[in-house]
Every structure is written in structure tokens, then in C-alpha cells.
Amino acid sequence: MIVLKATQAQYEALDGYRNGDNLLKFAKDGNDNWIVGTAVLNDSAFAAIHDQLNALERIEYVPVPEPEL
Amino acid sequence: MSNNINWGKIYESTAWGNTDNNISWGSAYADLAGGGFDTDYQAVLDRSTALGYTAPSAAQQTLQNTLVTDLKTAGVWDKLDVFYVFATDGDSDYATLNWKAPSSHQVTKVNSPTFTTDIGFRGNASSSYLDTNYAPSTDAVNYQLNNASMFMYRSELATAGQVQAYEGTFKSGEGYAMISGRPFGYGENYLNSTAGLANSGANEGVGLQLVNRPNSNTINLYFNGSFVSQNTSATSTSVPSVSVWNFAANNGASGIFFSNVGHGMWGMGADLTSEQADLNTAIQNYISAL
Numbered sequence: 001m002i003v004l005k006a007t008q009a010q011y012e013a014l015d016g017y018r019n020g021d022n023l024l025k026f027a028k029d030g031n032d033n034w035i036v037g038t039a040v041l042n043d044s045a046f047a048a049i050h051d052q053l054n055a056l057e058r059i060e061y062v063p064v065p066e067p068e069l
Numbered sequence: 070m071s072n073n074i075n076w077g078k079i080y081e082s083t084a085w086g087n088t089d090n091n092i093s094w095g096s097a098y099a100d101l102a103g104g105g106f107d108t109d110y111q112a113v114l115d116r117s118t119a120l121g122y123t124a125p126s127a128a129q130q131t132l133q134n135t136l137v138t139d140l141k142t143a144g145v146w147d148k149l150d151v152f153y154v155f156a157t158d159g160d161s162d163y164a165t166l167n168w169k170a171p172s173s174h175q176v177t178k179v180n181s182p183t184f185t186t187d188i189g190f191r192g193n194a195s196s197s198y199l200d201t202n203y204a205p206s207t208d209a210v211n212y213q214l215n216n217a218s219m220f221m222y223r224s225e226l227a228t229a230g231q232v233q234a235y236e237g238t239f240k241s242g243e244g245y246a247m248i249s250g251r252p253f254g255y256g257e258n259y260l261n262s263t264a265g266l267a268n269s270g271a272n273e274g275v276g277l278q279l280v281n282r283p284n285s286n287t288i289n290l291y292f293n294g295s296f297v298s299q300n301t302s303a304t305s306t307s308v309p310s311v312s313v314w315n316f317a318a319n320n321g322a323s324g325i326f327f328s329n330v331g332h333g334m335w336g337m338g339a340d341l342t343s344e345q346a347d348l349n350t351a352i353q354n355y356i357s358a359l
């Protein structure tokens with residue numbers, strides 16, 4: 001699964017972007033990268049930042065290790 | 070508006086143009102709004118209109134009104150704090166409204182979860198989720214430490230992401246509120262505890278999964294109206310302080326347990342052990358009519 005990876009600067013610029021009841025909030029992958037799924041690229045709620053989202057690096061998603069319960 | 074229905078006057082008169090035939094429908098049906106809907110359901114539609122959302126079709130509004138009245142008849146409605154109906158032919162914004170209190174705890178769509186008409190929302194197994202903005206420790210009214218419930222109508226099975234497909238809250242140092250969409254052999258269900266209740270093959274598949282806490286030691290699990298199992302040693306510890314998520318668990322940071330499970334509904338409130346059969350009937354009737 002391909003996801004979008006943000007640098008720290010990109011994370012700080014984009015994280016928390018809100019449009020109505022839509023929110024962009026980066027998650028961590030298993031390599032401690034800030035990532036977000038590619039669906040945000042096609043979401044009209046994020047149209048205003050599509051250029052910045054398109055600039056994010058495409059990487060293969062690495063799952064987060066599952067914690068002990 | 071007074072409850073002034075003069076039935077005798079109507080039936081004794083054949084002159085329907087007679088201005089003495091004064092019927093006041095609105096006040097006679099005290100729980101009905103102007104459009105003939107239950108006032109609480111009408112409040113959902115009114116909130117949708119105020120926010121500029123696209124409401125469901127007229128036919129589905131009737132179904133949704135029936136769902137609300139069925140939940141009231143069953144004694145469920147008054148026990149809920151939040152109730153979301155994602156399975157709708159309204160738009161994805163309409164689907165975010167909290168029916169129990171339409172002006173509060175509206176769901177936030179984080180990172181573009183997929184919305185499918187009449188099915189609901191679905192996660193993406195890496196980053197998307199729904200944030201209910203409902204944090205039990207500060208927002209709960211009916212959901213209490215030793216009297217609580219959490220349920221989902223699972224409309225789509227998890228096929229990717231964390232194998233347990235946990236959803237809800239998972240913050241270190243406090244009780245979890247977490248329901249697992251991954252059946253049999255994986256996953257447990259938690260309510261205000263760090264001790265859980267394991268899933269079984271009986272709650273595999275699409276349907277209504279309900280977890281109740283009726284007292285300080287017990288968690289029970291129902292699926293599609295049938296009892297699955299219980300744990301009488303799941304001692305409650307604390308009510309979660311972070312908001313409840315769908316398709317992942319809120320760990321007070323960037324989230325954990327992302328999966329691509331899909332939901333048609335979600336709700337939380339007081340223990341529903343006694344009402345679970347009627348809850349299931351009301352929800353199944355709605356889903357099957359879509």
C-alpha cells in the first residue's frame with residue numbers, strides 16, 4: 001500500500017488542516033514516519049492543499065508493530 | 070398551541086368547509102414535529118439544513134424516523150450519549166451528525182475515510198479514521214464507569230491493517246473503551262478496563278456488535294441480538310479521557326490499530342444488556358430496508 005510521507009517541515013505546514021468536518025492529521029508508520037493515505041489527494045475537502053499534498057513522497061506503508069495487550 | 074381537537078364537531082358535520090372544524094394536529098401529537106417526524110429526528114434534519122448538508126431522500130427520512138421511534142419504544146434512546154447513522158443516502162457530511170445531540174460530538178472525518186451511500190464509512194488501514202469528539206471522562210452523561218455500552222454495526226469486514234482491528238480508545242494508564250472488528254482468535258473488547266473479553270467465531274461477519282458493562286466486574290458481548298460471551302473478572306479502572314475513534318484507537322497521540330473495517334452505525338451510552346434484543350431489531354430493520 002502506497003502512502004504519502006511528510007518531512008518534518010511538511011508535517012508542520014499541513015498537519016491539522018481543517019475544512020468543515022474534514023481534518024488532515026498525519027499518522028505514524030512502523031518506521032516512525034509521518035504518513036497519510038493517498039485518498040486525501042482526491043478529496044475535494046482538501047483541494048486547497050492538493051498541490052502541497054502532491055509534493056509528499058510516495059512510500060510503501062510499513063505497519064506499526066502491535067502493542068502487547 | 071392547544072390540544073384542541075373537536076372530533077365531535079367533525080363527525081356531526083358534513084360541511085367540510087365549515088370553519089368550526091378546528092384541528093390542531095401539532096400539539097395533539099406532542100412528540101411529532103411539523104413535518105410529522107419525531108422531534109428528536111426532526112432536530113437532526115434541522116441541523117443538517119442549518120449546516121448546508123444534503124439530507125437523505127424522503128423515503129429514507131421515514132425509515133430513519135422509524136429507527137428513532139423504535140429506539141425510544143425499546144428504552145434505548147434515553148440511555149445513549151452518542152448515536153451515529155453512517156449508512157444513509159444523505160451526503161457524507163449528514164452522516165457525521167450525532168443523532169442524540171445534533172449540535173455536539175459531530176464526527177470529524179480525518180484523512181478522508183471512504184464513504185459509500187447506504188453502507189457508511191470505511192478506514193484505509195493506515196491513517197484514516199472518524200473522531201467522535203466524544204471523550205467519556207468529560208462528555209459522558211449516561212456512559213458511566215460501571216454502567217456503559219458501546220456498539221457498532223459492522224458493514225464491511227477488515228481485510229487489511231492491524232489484525233485485531235481495534236477501535237475506540239487505547240491510552241496508557243487508563244481504562245480502554247475498545248471494540249474489535251477482527252473475530253475469532255484475535256481481538257478483545259474493553260469498557261473502562263485493561264482486562265478484555267475475547268471475540269469468538271460467533272461474532273464474525275457483518276452485523277451489530279454490542280459490548281456492555283453492567284457492573285464493576287463484568288463485560289458482556291452480543292452479536293446480532295445473540296449473547297456471545299462474558300468476562301466476570303474485567304474489573305473497571307477508569308473512564309477514558311481521550312475521544313473515541315472509529316477504524317483506529319486513540320492513544321493520545323497519532324493513533325494505533327488502523328484497519329479498513331467499515332461501519333454503518335456507532336453508539337455509546339449506558340448498559341444496554343436488557344435492551345439489546347430490541348436494539349438489534351430496530352437496527353436490523355433499518356439496515357435491511359436500505
